[in-house]
Amino acid sequence: MYKALLVQPDHYSAAETRLMFHWEQHGFMLQADADSLVDAQANIRTQPVDLILIDLKHSQASGMLLCERIREHSRVPIILLGGRHDFQLLREAMAFQVSDYIADPVQPEDLASSLRKVKKELDVQSVHSHRLILNHENKKSQKPSNIDLVKQYVQEQLNQNITLKKISSLLHFNCAYLGQKFKDQENMSFNEYLLQQRMEKAKILLERTDMRIYEIANEVGYTEIDWFYKKFKEYTGASANEYRKQSSVNAQYEMSFWKALAVAKK
Incomplete structure (x- = not known):
């Protein structure tokens, strides 16, 4: 089961996103919520996650700034939720190599499809990373x-x-x-x-x-x-x-x- 962080300032909207469907059926567990840029960064530092979902409805600028901060040190998949159908925003999202950008209105089937795609990529990466770690640990007892x-x-x-x-x-x-x-x-x-x-x-x-x-x-x-x-x-x-x-x-x-x-x- 992969761990996901939902960054959504509006607690009501966050609850709606959580209740869209059974996340576990798509291979993810919403580990935590964050309601601000600072809170999100603190969560990422203390609780490693496999996917970050960022809501852009309240502040596209803050959402893109968080993408930039994440990409300074991590390649973790990012899905952007909400926001306008904006070509400039799409270009920025592509520059930060986000996994998907689902503009408003966010439909459950669209998000589910995006989650399946990310899970498939994570599965492939997990196999390679796990093989690397296992091979290394066969030679050394300490964590590589x-x-x-x-x-x-x-x-x-x-x-x-x-x-x-x-x-x-x-x-x-x-x-x-x-x-x-x-x-x-x-x-x-x-x-x-x-x-x-x-x-x-x-x-x-x-x-x-x-x-x-x-x-x-x-x-x-x-x-x-x-x-x-x-x-x-x-x-x-x-x-x-x-x-x-x-x-x-x-x-x-x-x-x-x-x-x-x-x-x-x-």
Whole structure:
């Protein structure tokens, strides 16, 4: 059951919204009400929710300001209720990537349809997030941090198209906020970290396997071989072919050294 917060200044209207239908049948529980911008922000800080419904009938400006504040740190789904059929308002709502905007009059069937859509998206995200947490907790007993989950996702999906935007969506975070958090903790940007992980794995595959270079490129997330060649040379200072040859020479030299040492000890 997902938790929802209803932000509606008018207590009578809030009661009407609550009684529109059985929310639990649509997968949501109205955890709390908020009757002001300050109250809503306090609720969000103290009681994490999966969906926020904001009534715009009394103040569209306050409602959009709350959207802006939420998007500074979270990707939680937002449904806007009421308000006018206003093109400018719709543009603002799209900019804040709200899940839906239902203008007056708000009909139960419209809201129910919107809830089903959000629930479907949350279900998909929940599966991915839950899998990340379970995999991490199999290795460590303590609860993983969000940055740990980001790094785990990179390791598990290294051969896929990885973007911080996609990870942010899975973890319900604003992309810019998560990117800054990552840089603060790791002392490098997310893209720098992703490149590092791909190149280091490519080096290992070049050293220890006889995989073809295009196969290695695919294995570390590059579908265009020329782009892989370019990034690898920028990262190591040598082409992939040169790196493999040098690694082979070094390996043979090391083997000869240890054989000679073994003979000398006899």
